[in-house]
Amino acid sequence: MSLTLPITDVTPDDxxxxxxxxxxxxxxxxxxxDADFDRFAVEAHAQGLVFTAAYDGDGTCLAVATHRVLATSRGRILFVDDLVTDPGHRRAGTGARLVAHLTARxxxxxxxxxxxxxxxxxxxxxxxxHARRMRITALHLALDLTGGPGAFAAPRPPLDHPRRT
Structure with a gap:
């Protein structure tokens, strides 16, 4: 792999x-x-999610990161929602280069x-x-509201009634 790795943002209409x-x-x-992804990409992009892809010199997409800048009580963060390298191209340094790119951004x-x-x-x-000096700083917890297997979901009130707090 060459020292340069084309990294570009891709929008849902691309x-x-x-x-x-x-x-x-x-x-x-x-x-x-596929349909769920397409809907997600449009909605999340409208909310500020950026899709960044790393390509090789032949135009093969090697890795993707989705990310956004958030203002939080902990300060401004670049939050990475997803980062994935093509399984056939792992351990070649692509993921590390993408993380370095995101860090610079x-x-x-x-x-x-x-x-x-x-x-x-x-x-x-x-x-x-961990090899990129990232450390565990929190435990992410979630409450599944879809009622799927193993989920705890309270009954949803009808839409014409305000939600109780």
Missing amino acids: WRMAAHLRPLIRTLRPALT ARDARCDAVELDSGVTNHAAHRFY
Whole structure:
């Protein structure tokens, strides 16, 4: 791999979103259908999510990161929602270069930190992030409101009634 790695932002209306980014994100999130991904990409982009892809010199998409700058009580952060490298191109330095790119963007945006969540069983990713001097600073908790298997979901009030607090 050359020392330069073309890294570019891709918007939902760009043909590369469906052709390159969607398949890679779905390796990380296999339950996401093509249609679900397309809806997610449009809605999340409108909310400020940026889709950044790393390509090789032949135009093959090697890795994708989705991220946004957030103002939080902890300061400005560049939050990485997803970061995935094509399984056939892992351990070639692409993910590290993409993290370095995101870190530079965070500095340019005057962020105080780069943060992300990583699944508790994704030990290979944990090793990768620790090697980039990232540390565990929080435990992410979630309450599933969809009523799916194993979820605790309170009955939803009808839409014409205000939600009780």
